[in-house]
Amino acid sequence: MLRAAPRRHRPYAPALALLLCAGSCAGSGIGIPEATDLAGPLVVDGGRGDGKSFAASFQSFQDTIFTPICTHCHAGASAPKAFQLDAANSYAMLVNVPSVELPSMKRVAPGDPDHSYIVVKLAGINPPMVGAQMPYNGPPYLAPAQIDAIRTWIKAGAKR
Ligand code: HEC
Numbered sequence: 001m002l003r004a005a006p007r008r009h010r011p012y013a014p015a016l017a018l019l020l021c022a023g024s025c026a027g028s029g030i031g032i033p034e035a036t037d038l039a040g041p042l043v044v045d046g047g048r049g050d051g052k053s054f055a056a057s058f059q060s061f062q063d064t065i066f067t068p069i070c071t072h073c074h075a076g077a078s079a080p081k082a083f084q085l086d087a088a089n090s091y092a093m094l095v096n097v098p099s100v101e102l103p104s105m106k107r108v109a110p111g112d113p114d115h116s117y118i119v120v121k122l123a124g125i126n127p128p129m130v131g132a133q134m135p136y137n138g139p140p141y142l143a144p145a146q147i148d149a150i151r152t153w154i155k156a157g158a159k160r
Contacts, residue, residue, distance in 0.1 A: 056152040058091060058160050065146060066090050069135050080136075083107070094118065095158050101130035110158040113151035122147050 066074075066085040074085040081100040084093055094108045099117035105128070109116045119125070122142050124133035133141055153159075 056149040056156070058153065058158070061150060061153070062087050062090060065142065073136060091160055102128055108154055108158050111155060113154040116154050119147065119151055119154070122150065 067087060070085040073080055074083050076084065079085075083100070084090065095106075095110060097107050099105050099107050102117055102120075105115055105117040105120070107117050113119050120129050121131075121134040124141065135141065
């Protein structure tokens with residue numbers, strides 16, 4: 001019953017992950033699973049099909065990444081590169097907006113994670129990265145599974 005096809009979107013996966021985590025994630029420190037296929041296909045679980053996944057939704061990134069991590073710097077009038085990631089501004093400053101550092105790339109190009117500058121900056125892909133990997137004060141940087149979830153969201157059209 002729990003052996004669902006691994007390449008399908010499963011809306012209940014986050015809840016399942018929480019349940020599984022209650023029993024099995026205690027020893028992993030931060031409870032973030034590893035993903036091995038960074039450039040993988042459209043999945044929410046890194047392709048492992050083990051139920052440990054991040055919800056690949058904009059709201060989940062806001063709540064678990066942008067607000068707690070990025071807004072230490074990317075907020076307010078003095079945000080670096082005028083790039084604000086607080087909940088009121090992040091979507092409008094991400095999707096279809098050219099990067100300041102690399103204007104030939106959008107920060108998020110819907111459908112095209114390979115040409116979305118936020119992925120370049122979070123994964124530290126150099127070239128074409130300008131400046132430092134994000135978050136700027138890392139390491140720690142985001143876990144591969146988190147970056148994979150952002151790629152999945154972009155690939156699916158970067159919906160709000
Ligand atoms: C400690 C401060 C700090 C934190 C935290 C931080 N950043 Fe940055 N960010 C910067 C600075 C400074 C720059 C410009 C210099 C550089 O890129 O090296 C920048 C630049 C960027 C750019 C390039 C913007 C453009 O238009 O070219 C992106 C994308 C970015 N950050 C994403 C993020 C994300 C996503 C997070 C959270 C995971 C994050 N940053 C966390 C300081 C920070």
